[in-house]
Amino acid sequence: MRAVKAPRVDCPVTAKALDSEWVERFPGLSRLEPETKELLLTRGKIVTMPQKAVIFGPGNSPENMLFLLDGTVRVQQVSETGHEIVLYRINAGESCVLTTACLLAYDDYSAEGIAETDVQAAAVPRQMFDDLVARSSSFRNFVFAAFSKRITDLFLIIDEVAFQRIDVRLAHKLVELAKGRDTISATHQMLSVELGTAREVISRQLQEFQRRKWVELSRGTIKILERNKLEGLAKRSD
């Protein structure tokens, strides 16, 4: 049950030489007013964090808003019951504003952000963030769009957790995690956290998929044999 915690690495914020072009990598930011860009570039610090670093978590409010340049951050909830569930991922080109904002406002939240890969991000101080929101209407759009996306995603998760069958959700998640490839490196335990369910449930469901020859299982990996079938099952949720 109790998942193994990633070791708390305490965010070794390694400042690096300024990559003057990072702003351009954000679709929402590249259209900013030139002087706003200038501000971001001169005052934002580029930081890196190693894989498995806990970027934020209970009792660890971040000082800065992060804009992810490279890598992905997994945000997951740890329940008092010891259960875990993945809420969403932040990918390169997205920002943590939402989570960060929450953390700043409520420190009794229970979500944590973990670097799934080595991560490079631009850190923007709170004060400067506020400044940017005030000055730039495109920045406001960027921020509110990010909020909106996250919130609709959360709505979706609630819907899935509450009302979707586990076989449908698992099929969906397998296709998603495969990202077009045909093997997935993940333990049943990891998948159970993705869906907020029990490891045994995943094991049994995967066995059923294997029995139908949709997948082939081996220790730590899942090979997809019939993507179509999985997608067909998953479609009942979209």
Add this chain to the structure above:
Amino acid sequence: MRAVKAPRVDCPVTAKALDSEWVERFPGLSRLEPETKELLLTRGKIVTMPQKAVIFGPGNSPENMLFLLDGTVRVQQVSETGHEIVLYRINAGESCVLTTACLLAYDDYSAEGIAETDVQAAAVPRQMFDDLVARSSSFRNFVFAAFSKRITDLFLIIDEVAFQRIDVRLAHKLVELAKGRDTISATHQMLSVELGTAREVISRQLQEFQRRKWVELSRGTIKILERNKLEGLAKRSD
């Protein structure tokens, strides 16, 4: 299963005489700069909606941001499966920014807002909202605090739906809905929507509570006999 839909009343936005003091009723707004207040008061319109009005819903993006002056709005999700779940409520002194923002960004969302009582609200046009965010740092705080609150609430709901036992959740909800009084006017169907579960599940659980003499049931109402016991059970979630 299929819950009865409230009739679509299409938001009869009844403009009323300007109540010049409404801004003061918002804890977060009363400390605004005088000129910001002035702007809100002169440009915001006061609107009223009758109980059961659908304030927003699928295919009905609101033009304006609403600040609730009186009454409460229930926001709930309607799943494709026909299931429903209450996500949160907006009370007097709170704003719909979050939901509104979502609706503006993604119109394929599936949440709807329903007036639980007659509702009075101040409507602020989108453009003006943006303006206020730009000008006033206290307004920004107000908005971001609202977002943060909602998001942490959503995190909580996910946790509950995924990991909490139904008896614990029901006990919790009963105490919450009682608001200190000792009788609740609600059908089992309504309670099942509150928790995103099935009516039968609620019925059975309530019967169990009645068997223990914690509550007394009658058509459409629940009388709480042993609030302490309910709270004791509910505490296992907080």
Add this chain to the structure above:
DNA sequence: TTGCGCTATGTGACTTTGTCACTGAGAGAC
């Protein structure tokens, strides 16, 4: 190579929750 220890996975019995297809009971309308 063998055995050790760790982690991943398999399994059966059981509980809880959700589903389905009904039945019956109040309560207002006529």
Add this chain to the structure above:
DNA sequence: GTCTCTCAGTGACAAAGTCACATAGCGCAA
């Protein structure tokens, strides 16, 4: 009264979660 709604109760069953183990793969050290 009787009709017609909505609300609540019920039993059989399916799906999902829990618990307590058993077993299996794999790296590694003796």
